Amino acid sequence: MTxxxxxxxxxxxxxxxxxxxxxHAEVWVASASADGAPHLVPLxxxxxxxxxxxxxxxxxxxxxxxxxxxxxxxALGTTGDVxxxxxxxxxxxxxxxxxxxxxxxxxxxxxWDPRQEEGGxxxxxxxxxxxxxxxxxxxxxxxxxxxxxxxxxxxx
Amino acid sequence: MTxxxxxxxxxxxxxxxxxxxxxHAEVWVASASADGAPHLVPLxxxxxxxxxxxxxxxxxxxxxxxxxxxxxxxALGTTGDVxxxxxxxxxxxxxxxxxxxxxxxxxxxxxWDPRQEEGGxxxxxxxxxxxxxxxxxxxxxxxxxxxxxxxxxxxx
Numbered sequence: 203m204t205x206x207x208x209x210x211x212x213x214x215x216x217x218x219x220x221x222x223x224x225x226h227a228e229v230w231v232a233s234a235s236a237d238g239a240p241h242l243v244p245l246x247x248x249x250x251x252x253x254x255x256x257x258x259x260x261x262x263x264x265x266x267x268x269x270x271x272x273x274x275x276x277a278l279g280t281t282g283d284v285x286x287x288x289x290x291x292x293x294x295x296x297x298x299x300x301x302x303x304x305x306x307x308x309x310x311x312x313x314w315d316p317r318q319e320e321g322g323x324x325x326x327x328x329x330x331x332x333x334x335x336x337x338x339x340x341x342x343x344x345x346x347x348x349x350x351x352x353x354x355x356x357x358x
Numbered sequence: 359m360t361x362x363x364x365x366x367x368x369x370x371x372x373x374x375x376x377x378x379x380x381x382h383a384e385v386w387v388a389s390a391s392a393d394g395a396p397h398l399v400p401l402x403x404x405x406x407x408x409x410x411x412x413x414x415x416x417x418x419x420x421x422x423x424x425x426x427x428x429x430x431x432x433a434l435g436t437t438g439d440v441x442x443x444x445x446x447x448x449x450x451x452x453x454x455x456x457x458x459x460x461x462x463x464x465x466x467x468x469x470w471d472p473r474q475e476e477g478g479x480x481x482x483x484x485x486x487x488x489x490x491x492x493x494x495x496x497x498x499x500x501x502x503x504x505x506x507x508x509x510x511x512x513x514x
Contacts, residue, residue, distance in 0.1 A: 232398035
């Protein structure tokens with residue numbers, strides 16, 4: 203048994219940003235259908251310092267659920283070193299209609315580029331998600347203080 | 359680049375069972391509220407060779423969502439070595455009313471025991487989940503053949 207380290211708020215914020223900025227970062231994305239069926243898939247992500255950007259097929263359950271419910275819950279890290287992000291859908295943009303800022307942000311960080319898919323990615327969309335609440339903990343000792351973003355605001 | 363190994367169905371089944379049987383196994387549990395809000399939390403699990411057993415506070419969002427929707431989607435492993443389980447709620451049992459088979463199965467595998475909580479675990483329930491569909495993949499090359507359980511049945 204080692205003593206459990208309790209990270210400060212700023213340390214936890216740095217941890218989240220490091221995970222969000224990591225090259226080829228991946229995230230568990232939970233969404234829900236209108237009738238209460240949960241969905242969960244691993245996806246690549248990009249982070250533009252404001253939004254989490256995902257890209258999925260337009261017909262995927264994740265895209266359909268987010269179009270309908272407008273929100274997702276994301277998990278980064280592991281079950282033993284947890285980062286959970288409640289996020290709202292800010293925009294859904296067709297890959298073939300997206301501007302350079304979005305396409306380059308995604309292609310520059312994710313490990314694939316939907317524009318390489320059939321028809322220049324005609325079947326794909328970008329989902330831009332704005333974090334509203336972020337929770338970070340590694341152990342029971344860190345449960346207090348685990349909410350490091352509330353109402354979309356980092357602590358000032 | 360190494361050649362990607364494509365595991366057989368039986369190899370993937372062995373992988374799932376090894377994760378489910380692991381001491382102190384943990385799982386991401388996605389559930390949904392009746393109005394389509396996704397929830398996602400890491401939980402300890404036990405596996406009795408038929409059901410995944412979780413234990414949570416009765417008032418938790420996970421318990422309330424499962425009571426209402428009767429289903430969850432579970433992720434084991436990592437975003438790069440994926441096991442996804444769609445499961446239905448077979449039983450919700452108060453910790454203080456559970457039989458020895460259930461309490462011992464959970465306490466024997468999970469890293470905590472709800473009976474140690476206040477009032478002998480009076481605020482806690484066991485959630486017993488029956489897998490209906492299991493998907494396993496590590497790479498795009500394994501997407502074909504990723505569904506290794508359908509309609510609750512392992513392949514025979």
